[in-house]
Amino acid sequence: MAIIIDEKSKVIVQGITGRNASLHTKFMLDYGTQVVGGVTPGKGGEEVHGVKVYDTVRACVNDHPDVTVSSVWVPPRFAKDAILEAIDAGVRTVIVITERIPVHDMLQIRRRADELGVLVIGGNTPGVISPGKCLVGMLPKVVFTAGNIGTVARSGAITYYIANSLTLSGFGESTSVGLGGDPILGSNFETVLRLFEEDQETDGIVLAGEIGGVYEELAAPFIREMKKPVVGYIAGVVAPQGKRLGHAGAIIEGEMGTADSKINVLREAGVSIAKTLSEIPELMRQRL
Amino acid sequence: MRLYEHEAKSIFRSLSISTPQSVLVGSLSELRKVTFPVVLKAQVLLGRRGKAGLIQGADSLDEALSILQDMIGKRFDGHEVKAVLVEEKVDVEKEYYCAATIDRIRHRPLLITSDQGGMEIEEISRVHPETVHKRHFEPGEKIEPYVGREMASRIELKGERLVEMGAVLTKIYTMLVEYDCKLVEINPLVITTDGRILALDAKVDLDEDAMYRHSELRRLGIEPRHEVGELNEREKIAKAAGVPYVELDGDIGTFPGGAGFGIAVLDLISHFGGKAANFMDSGGAPSQERLRLMIGLLMDNPNVKVVFGARFGGISRCDDWARAVVQYVTETRPSKPMIMRMVGNMEKEGWEIFDEARRVDPEPFKNIKIYRWDTPIEEVIKEAIRVARGM
Numbered sequence: 001m002a003i004i005i006d007e008k009s010k011v012i013v014q015g016i017t018g019r020n021a022s023l024h025t026k027f028m029l030d031y032g033t034q035v036v037g038g039v040t041p042g043k044g045g046e047e048v049h050g051v052k053v054y055d056t057v058r059a060c061v062n063d064h065p066d067v068t069v070s071s072v073w074v075p076p077r078f079a080k081d082a083i084l085e086a087i088d089a090g091v092r093t094v095i096v097i098t099e100r101i102p103v104h105d106m107l108q109i110r111r112r113a114d115e116l117g118v119l120v121i122g123g124n125t126p127g128v129i130s131p132g133k134c135l136v137g138m139l140p141k142v143v144f145t146a147g148n149i150g151t152v153a154r155s156g157a158i159t160y161y162i163a164n165s166l167t168l169s170g171f172g173e174s175t176s177v178g179l180g181g182d183p184i185l186g187s188n189f190e191t192v193l194r195l196f197e198e199d200q201e202t203d204g205i206v207l208a209g210e211i212g213g214v215y216e217e218l219a220a221p222f223i224r225e226m227k228k229p230v231v232g233y234i235a236g237v238v239a240p241q242g243k244r245l246g247h248a249g250a251i252i253e254g255e256m257g258t259a260d261s262k263i264n265v266l267r268e269a270g271v272s273i274a275k276t277l278s279e280i281p282e283l284m285r286q287r288l
Numbered sequence: 289m290r291l292y293e294h295e296a297k298s299i300f301r302s303l304s305i306s307t308p309q310s311v312l313v314g315s316l317s318e319l320r321k322v323t324f325p326v327v328l329k330a331q332v333l334l335g336r337r338g339k340a341g342l343i344q345g346a347d348s349l350d351e352a353l354s355i356l357q358d359m360i361g362k363r364f365d366g367h368e369v370k371a372v373l374v375e376e377k378v379d380v381e382k383e384y385y386c387a388a389t390i391d392r393i394r395h396r397p398l399l400i401t402s403d404q405g406g407m408e409i410e411e412i413s414r415v416h417p418e419t420v421h422k423r424h425f426e427p428g429e430k431i432e433p434y435v436g437r438e439m440a441s442r443i444e445l446k447g448e449r450l451v452e453m454g455a456v457l458t459k460i461y462t463m464l465v466e467y468d469c470k471l472v473e474i475n476p477l478v479i480t481t482d483g484r485i486l487a488l489d490a491k492v493d494l495d496e497d498a499m500y501r502h503s504e505l506r507r508l509g510i511e512p513r514h515e516v517g518e519l520n521e522r523e524k525i526a527k528a529a530g531v532p533y534v535e536l537d538g539d540i541g542t543f544p545g546g547a548g549f550g551i552a553v554l555d556l557i558s559h560f561g562g563k564a565a566n567f568m569d570s571g572g573a574p575s576q577e578r579l580r581l582m583i584g585l586l587m588d589n590p591n592v593k594v595v596f597g598a599r600f601g602g603i604s605r606c607d608d609w610a611r612a613v614v615q616y617v618t619e620t621r622p623s624k625p626m627i628m629r630m631v632g633n634m635e636k637e638g639w640e641i642f643d644e645a646r647r648v649d650p651e652p653f654k655n656i657k658i659y660r661w662d663t664p665i666e667e668v669i670k671e672a673i674r675v676a677r678g679m
Contacts, residue, residue, distance in 0.1 A: 020573060020603055027633065077500060097603075099572070102498035103390060104468055107427035110395050126602050138603040140632035143661060155548020157571060160600040160632065161665055168664060181548055184395065210548050214392050235552035239567070275559055277552075278666045 002130035002175045003150065003195040003202070004069075004093060004119065005033075009134050011069045012060055012091070013038045014082045016048045021073035021097075024138045025049050031135040036064045039082075057089040069093045071127065071136050079123060080105035087118050095136050096122030099182060106184035113186060120186025125178035126156035137178065139163075147172020149284065150196035152189060153208035154179050154215070158235060161277045162206055169281030174201040183212070189219035197226050204229045204284050207271065209262055211236030216262040220269035229287035231280055232271040234262045289496045289512065292331045294373045296490035298508045299467065303459050305474075307487050310375040316356055324348055325377040330359045332367040340364060345377060378486060383476035384443060385412060386457060388464035390471075396424045399435075399461050403443040405476035419443075431461045452485050467505070468498030522585045529581050531568065538563025539676050541586030543597035543628075545604065546571025553596070556666060562673035565592045573603045579612030587622050594625050596672040598665065601632025610638035614645040621652040627672040631661035 005011075011028070015021045016038025026049045028035050035051050037060040044055035054060040061067050070086040072079060072094060079098045086094050094113070101109075101123045113120045121128060127137010132146040139156075143164040149171050153159040159178050166173060177192050179185060189207060196202045207223075207230055209216035216234065223230055237259040263273050272283040291299075297307045312331075313319050330342035337343045342364060346352035352374070359369050383405035391398045402419045404412045413420050421442045423435065436458030440450045456477070464472050471493040478488050499505070499512050519527060526533035532547065536554070540562050544553040547569040557564045566589065570582050586595045599609040609630065616622070630638055646653045659668050 024603070076497060100497040102468055102501075103470060103495045104397075104427065104465060104498065107390070107395055107397070111427045138633070140601050140635075142633075142635065143631060153548075155546060155552070156602050157545040157549035157598075157600045158552055160602060161549065161552075164600075164631065164661060165664060168662065181546075184390075184392070210551055218393065233552075235548055235555060237555045238558045239551050239554060276556060276666050278664050 001199050001201045002133055003192070003199050004121070004128050004130070004175060004177060005134040005136050006130050007032070007133040009069050009136070010034050010036045010064060010067045011071060011136055012036060012057065012064070012067055013051070013071050013073065014057065014086065015073035016040055016051065016053055017043050017046065018073055020138070022048050025051060027138070027141070028135055031141055033134050033136060036067060057085045057091065061089045061091070067091055069095060069136055072096045072098055072122075074098055076100045076102070080109055083109050083120065084112060087112055087116060091118070093119045094121070094186070095127055096120060096125060096180070096186060097127060097137055098122070099124035101182055103184050106182065106186070110184070110186060119191070121177065122180040122182070122186055124181040126159055128175060128177050129173075130175045131173055139176065139178070143167055144176060145172035147174065148201060148203040149173050149206060150199065150202040150204070151176040151206040151208070152179050152192040152196070153177075153206075154181055154210050155208065155235065156181070158208050158210075158233070158277075162208060162233070162280060165277045166206075166281050169285075171281050171284065174199060179215070185215065189215050190222045193219060193222055193226065193230075197228055202228065204231065204288050206231050206233070206280055206284070207266070208233040208235070210234065211239055211259050211262075212257045214257065217265045220265045223266070223269040223271060229284070230271045231274060231283045231287065232263075232266045233274045233277065233280060234259050234266070289494045289499070290333050291490075291492040291494065291510065292333065292371075293329060293490050294331055294371065295508070295510050296492035297487065299463065299492065299505075300487050300490060302508065303463055305456055305459050305487055306484060307490075308375040308378050310373055312371050312373055313356070314371045315360065316353055319349070319352060319356060319374065322352075322374055323376065324352070326352060327375045327377050328352060328355050328359065329373040329375065330364070330369040331371045331373055332364060332369055334365055334367055342369075378478065378484075378488070379481040380476075380478045381481045382479050384478065385409060385475045386460060386477050387471065387473040387475070388461045388469070389473070391424065394424065396427060397429075397461070397464060398425070399423045399439060399457065401439050401443050401457065405478070409475070425461070428465070430465075431458050433458050436461070449479065449483075449485070456485055467502060468495045469493060470495055522589060525581070526585055529578060531570075531578060531582055531585075533582075533585060534567045535589065536564050536566055537591070538565045539591050539593040540672055541565045541589060541592035541595040542568055543570055543582055543586060543595055544568065545598050545600055549598070549600070553598075553669070556669050557596070557673065560666070560670050560673055562669070562676060565589055571604050573605070573608075576608055576612040576615065579609060580616045583613065583616045584620075587620070587624055592624060594627060594672050594675040596669060597626055597628035598668070599628075599630045599632065599638075601630075601634055601638070605634040606630050606632055606638030607634040607641060610641040614641055617652045617656060618645060618649055623655070625655040625675050627657050627668060627675060629659040629663065629665060629668045
């Protein structure tokens with residue numbers, strides 16, 4: 001089954017003519033993802049790796065009414081417009097690769113998505129992969145193996161290292177979801193955890209967070225209700241306080257944002273906390 | 289991006305939120321034409337300035353000059369005082385608290401008021417929770433003036449003052465939304481004995497990711513800048529190039545990939561008993577030029593004994609990374625060892641670039657080890673720690 005995307009997903013790429021989006025469209029196609037169209041305003045009629053480019057999402061969806069997922073790669077100043085365009089055209093899942101989207105834009109995007117029941121993943125997500133079935137985004141396929149572990153992580157590279165670590169230990173993943181590194185995200189951990197809890201192919205879940213924000217803490221009440229085991233990893237235990245480390249999400253803001261707070265709250269909710277990435281598969285083995 | 293008090297107040301004044309009469313001085317000779325008594329306020333991004341002696345009253349020019357002398361150019365907690373705001377001392381009848389910010393749990397903007405201004409909001413919430421009033425808004429919602437008046441009536445204002453305070457509260461919320469702020473806080477917001485409503489202090493945190501659409505801030509002299517503290521030479525170079533880079537006190541230079549993993553690397557190095565020399569975000573598909581600059585920063589840091597590097601090719605490609613490393617190594621022939629790992633998108637092309645470079649010119653690569661996907665990252669980090677210890 002997997003969650004969010006699978007072999008039946010029909011995917012469009014917004015901003016397909018950009019350097020990164022174009023390269024990763026090729027990688028997605030190579031992986032077997034059904035990329036049915038791309039959108040770049042003003043470039044309708046062009047082709048990128050054999051994928052037809054449209055001026056608007058609506059035109060694309062008119063030709064491909066079965067589109068289920070859009071991936072958004074446009075520059076941050078156009079992200080709100082692109083995401084709302086996808087939602088308005090009836091796309092039910094929007095995976096936002098774009099990073100550093102203004103906070104107030106994301107609040108408005110969340111509001112619209114919540115009203116219409118649309119799943120928005122990201123921004124600043126590496127994407128989502130259901131190994132062997134479908135890849136949307138820029139995750140490196142080489143380290144992902146199909147299996148029964150669901151992963152959801154804030155950071156892109158940490159998502160990859162977890163997959164690498166699971167694969168080296170003989171595990172694989174049903175789906176790996178990059179929740180996103182921006183300060184305001186389209187989805188909370190809880191949204192993804194609920195999907196994994198109901199997914200028949202997922203037996204255990206890895207949740208990876210980092211300092212800053214409150215998303216890890218907000219997941220705790222639902223984790224308490226979950227039947228499936230959760231192994232956690234939190235980056236930022238020794239990060240210098242008050243310094244901005246890279247993407248905007250990683251700022252320590254109040255007690256709730258610290259690594260200690262996140263680790264304590266998650267542990268109390270029943271999460272086994274790994275101190276290193278290699279410990280993740282060991283702890284999962286104990287919990288399964 | 290947090291603003292200095294005087295910057296925040298210049299935005300306030302542009303929105304007709306009143307502040308005390310003031311002059312900003314950067315040197316002793318600039319202190320003229322002020323009417324005493326005044327309050328001198330050091331412009332640094334530190335909280336609790338009053339307790340640190342960074343806010344002081346003066347009744348005469350001599351007193352003011354002597355205080356200025358102790359402030360200007362001095363460092364407090366690593367922050368240099370480059371300017372002092374000299375403000376008229378006002379007679380306060382009552383202090384209020386007000387802030388507009390984002391509730392990150394409910395994902396909505398929020399306006400907060402209390403008639404117990406002057407204390408930190410955490411303290412007000414603890415000691416007088418019944419005085420703290422909150423009003424949430426829908427994202428993107430514009431505020432109507434009556435909402436400000438309602439908030440003003442909840443802090444027990446009446447008559448003309450209710451109307452005026454309502455207008456100020458409305459403007460504060462409008463500023464949050466229209467200037468893309470994460471926080472607009474006035475504490476205290478005061479009513480003076482002569483009946484004026486004035487913002488005595490100002491804490492504003494702008495969303496740096498939205499600065500591109502606020503050219504009006506540039507007109508007020510507010511430019512994007514580094515968040516906090518002082519930068520050393522290498523941090524300045526990094527900043528100018530837009531590379532997130534913060535030096536720490538260890539000896540292992542880190543060139544790790546994206547920010548999240550960059551933070552994890554600091555934990556992993558510490559977990560295995562080593563000390564990182566820096567945080568760096570080398571992700572987000574950097575150009576080769578930027579990648580070479582990043583390696584150079586680490587090599588030029590005298591505390592660095594070994595460079596730990598990793599590329600997990602996602603949007604950042606292994607081939608770009610390999611080309612940058614090869615060019616740096618063949619051109620500068622660094623003496624410091626590099627312990628690295630490479631896996632991910634365009635990996636095959638990356639290995640071909642390394643193999644070819646080593647074949648043509650093996651000498652500078654003697655100190656460089658690059659591991660593949662089947663060596664766990666922890667093993668690579670442990671090796672970097674061993675090398676740093678000279679083992």
